[in-house]
Amino acid sequence: MLQKIKEVSVLFSVGIISAFLLSFVYGQTAPVISKYKKESLKKSLSEVFDEPSVRFEEVKSDSLWKAFKEEEYMGMVFKSEEKGYSGKIKPIVGVDSTGKIIKVEISKAELSETPGLGMKISEETFLEQFKNLTANEVFLKKDKEKGKIDAITSATISSRAATAAVREGLEKYKEFLPKYALKKFRKAYMENLKQTSDSLPEEIEPKTLWRVSNKYIFISVIEDSSSVFHFFTEIENKKIKQISIFIEDPKTEKEKISEDNKILKEALKKKFEGAVLKNINKLEFASEIEEIAKKIRKEINTIYVEQIRWREK
Amino acid sequence: MEGKIKRTLIDGIIKNNLILVLAIGLCPTLAVTTSAYNGLGMGLAATFVLVLSNLIISSLRKIIPGNLRIPIFIIIIASFVTMIDYALRAYLPPLSTQLGVFVPLIVVNCGILGRAEGFAYKNPVHLSFMDGLGAGIGFTLVLFIMGTIREIFGQGIWLNIPGIFPGIKVFGSAFADYSVILFILPPGGFLTIALLMGLFNYWRKNNG
DSSP states (O other): HHHHHHHHHHHHHHHHHHHHHHHHHHHHHHHHHHHHHHHHHHHHHHHHTOOOEEEEEEEEETTEEEETTEEEEEEEEEOOOOSSSSSEEEEEEEEEEOEEEEEEEEEEGGGSTTTGGGGGGGSHHOOOGGGGGGGOOBTTTTTOTTOOOOTTOOHHHHHHHHHHHHHHHHHHHHGGSSHHHHHHHHHHHHHHHHHHHHSSSSSTTTEEEEEEEEEEEEEEEEEEEOOOEEEEEETTTTTTEEEEEEEEEETTEEEOOHHHHHHHHHHHHHHHHBBBBBGGGGGOOHHHHHHHHHHHHHHHHHHHHIIIITTOO | HHHHHHHHHHHHTTOTTTTTOOOOSHHHHHHHHSOOOOHHHHHHHHHHHHHHHHHHHHHHTTOGGGGHHHHHHHHHHHHHHHHHHHHHHEEEEEEEETTTHHHHHGGGOHHHHHHIIIIITTSSSHHHHHHHHHHHHHHHHHHHHHHHHHHHHHSSSOBTTTTTTTEEEEOOGGGGOOOOGGSHHHHHHHHHHHHHHHHHHHHHTTTT
């Protein structure tokens, strides 16, 4: 009995002492470890964004950051992952505001691919191929015609996994890009225009003014106190044929899709569509849309007088 | 007395060499020795644990009850390893990420448990210290040599330290395309260890 108690107490005290020592060491090292982790993360973020004095804001824990310069939203950095030949491949990718890759980094230390083969995906010669590519070009050349990435000899699996990780991240996070919603709106509008007209739109002023047969289309941007309005105006036979409006929140750079804004859009459309340009100054607006409607009227008038009237026959 | 201490140290390196003679602790050996730097790092970490665990276990050998010795050894070794793991992560992060899972694996490295059970539990503190040191040096040397062989033949470079030193190009840059990749893959580990064991035992047979 005494023997048993002695044995148990020895085991017990060894356990207790070990636990105390461990917690002491943990307490000493934990702040250093987390500081190092933060520093190395910050370093790798600014490395792939490749632009001085950029501030990063975490959007999704350990996988997505937005990059700001002063207050301007410049682009994003994401970390994605894909199963490689052995273990996971986790590239860190910097993306500019238009969705183009700035730089890709794969940390050698986090990689467990075969040394001398798959490990080469962390080398500059492989990674610099990603520069300036967009999502639909990030494929291996041997996998897709549009692909722009050369695989590493006898490490196709690693190369393919790295490429897929970058591409999937781009697809997954593209909605977080600044101006993504606006870009989509513009693209959809132009696509629709191409499909509904007999001939291709002719670009008269780069990215602002187009002509299709005898129809003129221009895009303008105006601001009021809380929103930014982007709108396409179509003019045909001295009349406003159509107006398409995108209301943007300048803080998030996303579309404002509340009920109020829907009503506002409808009211503006109703007022302007079909209006004769000569009489546009005589239009009267309800008080709740007056401020913005007057700005839009001024903008349309200016562009019509300066750019379109003398071109019309 | 002095002679005995010296003998214990040399025995630890040669006669009781963990890998080449006792053939214990082979798992981390095969896994990490793809480069000389990895081998060295793993070896030094294991040496540190060997010395400390031998010290503690030998000084506690009179109070550790015989039928509970294994769990107590494991608690002591596991605590040290965890502490080393934290210390590496805090003060030598590149080495820590490089060794990855192998540092925690020292806990189940039977080399360390083997020395605790086979030597430290039966011998006084100063001898156990020397035995731990000797076994550690022997382990580190073998890991370093294996890493060197595998790195040179497999990649054509030597002593590459990721992020710090690119390594010495042994065979020139043309070799990179024709390196013997087998040496970096697991079979290369087995081949290297077998060759080393054979050579070592041949040498020992002929030189006493």
